[in-house]
Amino acid sequence: MGPHDMSDEEKRRDQLTSAPEATEEDAKPRIDVTRRDGVTRIDVRDDAAVRPGFGQPGEDEPRG
Numbered sequence: 001m002g003p004h005d006m007s008d009e010e011k012r013r014d015q016l017t018s019a020p021e022a023t024e025e026d027a028k029p030r031i032d033v034t035r036r037d038g039v040t041r042i043d044v045r046d047d048a049a050v051r052p053g054f055g056q057p058g059e060d061e062p063r064g
Contacts, residue, residue, distance in 0.1 A: 061064060 005013065016027040030048040034041045044051055 013027040016022065017024065019026075028049065030045055030050060032043045032045055034043075
């Protein structure tokens with residue numbers, strides 16, 4: 001199955017699991033998108049393994 005035969009979800013999973021040490025956990029959804037009355041809401045899932053932000057609670061500067 002080539003990239004043109006894959007659904008968007010299959011392409012996403014393929015890309016997120018192609019790194020040398022990637023696992024299926026890396027491909028799990030991290031956000032929920034809802035659309036209602038012309039408004040789109042994007043929420044980070046409570047069970048997301050990776051969350052946006054600086055890292056650990058209390059950190060006020062990005063690492064690097």
